[in-house]
Amino acid sequence: MSTSESVRTPAGDAPLTLGEPPARTLGTRDQLGLFGNLGISLLLPVAAVFVVLPDRPLAVTLGAVAVGAVIGAVLLGAGAAAGAREGVPAMVLLRGLLGRRASYLPTAFNLVQCVGWATFEIVIIAEAASRVLDAPRWPFVLAAGVLATAMALRPLGVVRVLSRYAVWAALAAIVYLYVQVLREPLPPLTGGAGTSFWTAADIVIALPISWFPLAADYTRHARSARGAFTGATVGYGIATFVMFTLGVLALAAYGSAGLDVVDALLAVPLGALAVLVLITVELDEAFANLYSTAVSAQNVVARWDRRVLALVVGTVATLLALTFDIAAYEPFLFLIGAVFVPLVGVFVVAYWLLPQGRWDTSDTAPGRLLLLLPWLAGFVAYQLTLPTYFSGVGAGWTTWWSARQGDLGIDPANGWSASLVSLAVAGVLTALLVLPGARRSRRPA
Structure with missing residues (x-):
């Protein structure tokens, strides 16, 4: 699977192996378009039922969405900017935090996450398409899997198409659906699964955080760190708020929840056309997860061709999508938060405290195993604040x-933000471990 001398990276596209330098071709507009498109996903309106606070004013739910979108997007932007500065993929970037071999641990988690998200995206695409066209789901699963995998073979070319064309079609469809939904009466919300303001915000935070371990895979091609930060924070943050809000409003207007939100949007005039546009745009999330799975794997097998890896991962995600149960969506979101939120806290604090030039992403990056402790502590803090809920086989975890x-x-009903508690614990412990060494390194010899 390694790249031979006769195989060359297509001009202006992502390198085929980890040993090749990235092309610095993406400007701020490209970053805005990319992350805006990644945030425009039908998964968010479907998940909106988990953020709705029943019997509370609509403004309270929208406030939780806004707070979660801002917190998550700023953290995502921090990772995007670091990727642009260092010019390496996300999992390689973590070598500077934990060392080369220890970075294999978050890489393993990210591989599981990326395959899971790719599967979710293919399921949503196929389910929505089957409802629009009143046809069996499985042909759309196969079509979505094939198309997303093909897109992963030429990632930067796809990014340019998304930022210049697809984003405008998606925006037109969203504006139209907003107009139609807002024409309906919006009675008080009585249905929803949110238990407090901060638990609702946690669901929203989980979406941008889930892209943190992928962001640098794309922003390593950015021309500047500032453009990468702006693109990720503004693009994904606004899209997250807009799409969650669309789901909340649809729930209020039509009393629909989960995948029934899609049916409600189909019922509006020309709703099928608008949803078909969003289904098409949804392919970018599946493509991004497939591509990042391949790039993440290269942190371990640097010489393997990312195209071969993408083909393997695309096949696996497509097969999983044929049998996937969408009911597992909520605990999966919380588990992502529990694993990656504290890692983000450790990374952000360590990266910005250590002086420039001390972030070693080479094959000989020394281990910093002590920094596994604040990550673990943050994970424990998250679970103690809000245990990830599983039913059936996984119920023992929750118990x-x-x-x-x-x-x-x-108190199980404490109403705290598990994300903020986890970030605080991980960040403070990281600062205590990193600050003494950072101060010594800044002293003149």
Whole structure:
């Protein structure tokens, strides 16, 4: 699977192996278009039921969405900017945090996440398309899997198309759906799964955070760190707020939740056409996850051709999508937050405290195993604040963490933000570990 001397990276596209330098071709507009498109996803209106606070004013729910979008997008932007400065993919960027071999741990988590998200995206595309066209789902699963995999073979070319053309079609469809939804009466929300302002915000934070371990895969091609930060923060943040809000408004207007939101949007005049546009645009999320799975794997197998890896991952995600249960969506979101939110806290604090030139992403990057401790502590803090809820086979996980809450006198209905608690714990512990060494390194010899 390694790249031979006769194989060359297409001009202006992403390198085929980790040993090749990235092309610096993406400007701020490209970044805005890319991350804006990634945030325009039908998964967000479908997940909106988890952020709705029943029997509370609509403004409170929208406030939770706004706060979650801002927090998540700023953290995403920090990772995007670091990727642009260092010019390496996201998992390679973590070598500077943990060392080369220790970076394999977050790489393994990210591989699982990326395959999971790619599967979710293919499911949503196929489910929505089958409802629009009143046809069986499986042909759309196969079509979405094939198209997304093909897009992953020429990623930078796809990014340019998304930023220059697809984003405008998506915006037109969204504006039209907003107009139609807002024409309906918006009675008080009585249905929804949100339990507090901050638990609702946690769901929203989980979406941008889920892209943090992927952002540098694209922003390593950015011309500037500032453009990368602006593109990721503004593009993804606004799209997250807009799409979650669309789902909330649809729930209020039509009383629909989950995938029924898609049916509600189909019922508006020309709704099928607008949803078909969004289904087409949805392919970019699946493509991005497939491409990033391949690039993440190169942190371990640097000489393997990313195109071969993308073909393998695309096949796996497509097969999973044929049997996937959408009911697992909510706990998957919370688990992503529990794993990656504290890692983001550790990374952001360590990266900006260490002096420039101390972030080693080479094959000989030394291990910093002590920084696994704040990551683990942040994960524990997240679970103690809000245990990831599983039913059926995974119910024992929830039961065990709930028992630990009882041992420590933590109210299960505390209403705290698990994300902010986790970030605080991980960030403070990281600062305590990193600051002494950072101060010594800044002293003149």
